[in-house]
Amino acid sequence: MRTAGLVRSIIHVDMDAFYASVEQRDHPELGGRPVIVGADPKGRGVVAAASYEARRFGVQSAMPIGKAARLCPRATFLPVDMDNYARVSGQIMSILSEYSPLLEPVSVDEAFLDVTGADRLLGPPLEVAKAIKARLRREVELTASAGVAPNKFLAKLASDLEKPDGLVEVRPGGEAAFLRDLPIERLWGVGRVTAAAIRSMGIETIGQLARVPATVLERRFGKIGAHLHELARGRDERPVEPFAPPRSVGAEETFSSDHRDLERLALTLRAQAERVAGELRALGYLGKTVALKLRFSDFRTVTRRLTGEPTQEGLEIYRRARRVLEQTPLADPVRLIGLSVSSLSSGGSAQLPLFPDPAVRRARLAQAVDALGRRFGDRTVIAASLLMRPPPK
Amino acid sequence: MEVELERDAFLKGLQMVQNIVEPRQTLPILANVLLEAEGDSIRVSATDLAVGARVSVPAKVAVKGAITLSARKLAEIAKELPAAALTLKVLENAWVQLRCGGVSYKLAGLAAEDFPAVVPTASPKWVSLDGKVLKEMLAQTAFAISHDESRYALNGVLVSIQAGRIRLVATDGHRLAFASRLLADGAGSASGIVPRKAVHEVVRVLGVGEDVQVGLVENQFILKMPNFLLIARLIEGQFPNYEQVIPRGHPCRLVLSRSTLAASLRRVSVLSEERTKPVKLLLSPGALKLAAHNPELGEAEETLPLADYSGDEIAVGFNARYLLDALGALDAEQVAVELKDGLSPGIFRSLEGEEYFCVIMPMRI
Numbered sequence: 001m002r003t004a005g006l007v008r009s010i011i012h013v014d015m016d017a018f019y020a021s022v023e024q025r026d027h028p029e030l031g032g033r034p035v036i037v038g039a040d041p042k043g044r045g046v047v048a049a050a051s052y053e054a055r056r057f058g059v060q061s062a063m064p065i066g067k068a069a070r071l072c073p074r075a076t077f078l079p080v081d082m083d084n085y086a087r088v089s090g091q092i093m094s095i096l097s098e099y100s101p102l103l104e105p106v107s108v109d110e111a112f113l114d115v116t117g118a119d120r121l122l123g124p125p126l127e128v129a130k131a132i133k134a135r136l137r138r139e140v141e142l143t144a145s146a147g148v149a150p151n152k153f154l155a156k157l158a159s160d161l162e163k164p165d166g167l168v169e170v171r172p173g174g175e176a177a178f179l180r181d182l183p184i185e186r187l188w189g190v191g192r193v194t195a196a197a198i199r200s201m202g203i204e205t206i207g208q209l210a211r212v213p214a215t216v217l218e219r220r221f222g223k224i225g226a227h228l229h230e231l232a233r234g235r236d237e238r239p240v241e242p243f244a245p246p247r248s249v250g251a252e253e254t255f256s257s258d259h260r261d262l263e264r265l266a267l268t269l270r271a272q273a274e275r276v277a278g279e280l281r282a283l284g285y286l287g288k289t290v291a292l293k294l295r296f297s298d299f300r301t302v303t304r305r306l307t308g309e310p311t312q313e314g315l316e317i318y319r320r321a322r323r324v325l326e327q328t329p330l331a332d333p334v335r336l337i338g339l340s341v342s343s344l345s346s347g348g349s350a351q352l353p354l355f356p357d358p359a360v361r362r363a364r365l366a367q368a369v370d371a372l373g374r375r376f377g378d379r380t381v382i383a384a385s386l387l388m389r390p391p392p393k
Numbered sequence: 394m395e396v397e398l399e400r401d402a403f404l405k406g407l408q409m410v411q412n413i414v415e416p417r418q419t420l421p422i423l424a425n426v427l428l429e430a431e432g433d434s435i436r437v438s439a440t441d442l443a444v445g446a447r448v449s450v451p452a453k454v455a456v457k458g459a460i461t462l463s464a465r466k467l468a469e470i471a472k473e474l475p476a477a478a479l480t481l482k483v484l485e486n487a488w489v490q491l492r493c494g495g496v497s498y499k500l501a502g503l504a505a506e507d508f509p510a511v512v513p514t515a516s517p518k519w520v521s522l523d524g525k526v527l528k529e530m531l532a533q534t535a536f537a538i539s540h541d542e543s544r545y546a547l548n549g550v551l552v553s554i555q556a557g558r559i560r561l562v563a564t565d566g567h568r569l570a571f572a573s574r575l576l577a578d579g580a581g582s583a584s585g586i587v588p589r590k591a592v593h594e595v596v597r598v599l600g601v602g603e604d605v606q607v608g609l610v611e612n613q614f615i616l617k618m619p620n621f622l623l624i625a626r627l628i629e630g631q632f633p634n635y636e637q638v639i640p641r642g643h644p645c646r647l648v649l650s651r652s653t654l655a656a657s658l659r660r661v662s663v664l665s666e667e668r669t670k671p672v673k674l675l676l677s678p679g680a681l682k683l684a685a686h687n688p689e690l691g692e693a694e695e696t697l698p699l700a701d702y703s704g705d706e707i708a709v710g711f712n713a714r715y716l717l718d719a720l721g722a723l724d725a726e727q728v729a730v731e732l733k734d735g736l737s738p739g740i741f742r743s744l745e746g747e748e749y750f751c752v753i754m755p756m757r758i
Contacts, residue, residue, distance in 0.1 A: 306543060307541070307542055308541045309566070316543070319543070320543050350671065350756045350758070351567050351669060351754065351756050352757060353754060354564065354567055354568065354569060354752065354754040355564075355566060355633050355638055
């Protein structure tokens with residue numbers, strides 16, 4: 001929905017400490033108290049969400065649960081009740097969808113809305129954001145932070161700036177002033193490694209980065225360089241896409257040292273296949289094509305594919321990847337191995353199988369393993385061949 | 394090597410083996426055909442290591458010998474040459490001179506010694522068949538071969554010779570095609586899965602009225618005609634136990650005109666969803682209704698009168714493409730359709746001639 005020349009109005013709505021807030025809402029006795037949603041505090045899982053009361057103790061999401069328990073021993077620890085959060089999420093998205101058909105949910109608790117050109121119908125975008133926040137508070141009894149801006153990147157940045165219950169608008173023309181003093185980590189796609197590389201150029205803020213010519217960044221960072229330049233200047237052309245199914249789901253790993261041990265490569269694929277299969281099941285997709293990617297020590301990269309019946313099973317994905325691997329000559333040691341599943345479709349086929357299908361039983365098994373993983377942590381039930389592998393970082 | 398032969402016969406020979414050559418090969422020499430001159434013929438062979446074929450073309454052999462040349466270029470040249478005698482002469486360093494009338498080519502060849510042999514691993518018990526019959530049986534089953542590369546045991550036709558019959562079976566896991574014929578000289582028993590490529594090649598080269606011999610030996614399928622030999626490596630793996638999924642004793646049996654049913658299916662399925670083409674069959678006393686709908690396009694239905702049906706009502710959905718494939722493979726005008734319920738496979742059977750049927754699994758509708 002790109003409209004050339006037209007200034008867009010994008011709203012990013014992000015629920016505040018969503019899982020924890022839902023629990024506090026449903027258990028009024030927890031109001032104003034530290035609440036941590038996630039794995040068993042005695043186990044090795046991680047924090048899924050922490051209430052703002054818990055965050056004051058330094059608890060963050062994705063932190064090992066044990067560390068959270070040490071930082072905030074008096075917090076109430078609750079398991080992830082995904083069914084409930086998904087239901088609440090449905091209510092939220094339904095409210096948001098009343099404001100624009102261009103609604104792109106990013107996850108259960110955040111979404112982009114494109115309200116370009118809706119001033120006459122709904123009022124100015126800032127007023128729309130206020131109205132949305134008020135309705136969420138009234139009808140779902142939860143607070144949200146919102147960002148209003150001419151594009152997705154700035155809207156997301158703005159919603160994050162005054163959390164919780166924040167509302168920040170970046171007006172057209174105000175992009176440079178808004179970004180000037182923000183640290184470079186705020187840029188979309190800049191992680192620890194890229195940030196360090198940018199810092200080594202003597203650049204700390206987005207404003208400083210914006211003054212570096214695009215060609216310099218491109219020479220230094222390749223394709224991402226041009227992208228960084230655009231973002232630093234507050235430009236982001238990506239449209240709000242109401243429904244954007246993923247093209248593929250994949251995983252890859254670079255080895256600490258190159259090798260060509262087939263069994264070790266296969267074991268890596270086994271783990272990746274399980275991870276990808278889990279993600280496919282979570283997204284509700286089946287994929288037909290399994291692609292194997294190999295990068296050799298000389299950086300030569302090959303991709304080989306094998307297509308079959310739609311699947312979302314780790315073992316089947318692994319089998320296909322392994323078959324391709326066995327057919328690929330390993331002339332040089334392997335630096336990186338990965339697999340991805342594409343040609344995705346949702347739901348099973350309506351076509352019934354002629355032969356008794358072991359896949360039906362295996363699908364039920366996978367669902368049970370997923371449920372155990374959600375409840376007790378990702379590595380609760382794993383393939384025996386993966387027992388000796390360290391958990392993914 | 395030095396030979397003289399007729400361009401027409403040479404071209405025909407090349408065309409019989411040329412399709413075996415894959416556009417992209419693992420070994421450069423597999424892009425070539427092997428030419429072997431000896432006695433009163435030149436033998437032309439092609440292989441992709443899984444399927445190989447060899448054809449003999451009459452020739453005057455002045456000097457016997459062998460060489461390999463690009464299959465594609467040789468066929469292109471032969472196609473453009475006038476219908477006259479041509480000569481092939483191997484020069485030094487694997488260069489080959491080809492002359493025909495006033496035309497002359499100098500072609501870069503590769504030594505014959507490196508060409509993988511197209512030979513049977515052992516001598517099978519041969520079974521004689523009418524070429525037309527074999528071609529028909531293969532065509533009646535080949536469409537059901539699976540394209541799912543991950544289920545390689547289904548990527549071919551099961552050929553089974555047993556108790557004086559030859560049976561061909563193919564399935565993609567959704568439907569199954571079965572053809573069976575009595576053998577004149579019914580000896581021995583053997584079976585193997587013949588890969589799709591070999592099936593298509595046999596169908597392509599088989600003419601009418603020729604007698605062919607087929608044999609299964611160790612890991613090979615062999616087809617022999619007077620001047621032609623095809624050898625295919627059998628697919629390793631277990632073909633599913635197909636007999637257990639062939640339903641017996643379905644309560645409902647209809648006899649329909651093949652062309653009427655096919656025409657109706659084509660009309661109604663225009664509005665089916667494109668990918669899986671679901672069509673609903675509603676059977677009730679006196680009528681068979683076909684229906685399709687598509688949320689974006691609309692609905693279609695057609696009712697065919699069924700004078701002799703007085704059984705229960707049955708509703709069952711099928712992929713229209715599967716039904717049309719089956720109806721296309723049936724040669725009789727009258728077909729029998731056997732159904733049980735919406736979740737059991739349907740059988741589409743030929744009412745005349747030799748034993749042939751398709752088993753098709755329904756779709757959930």
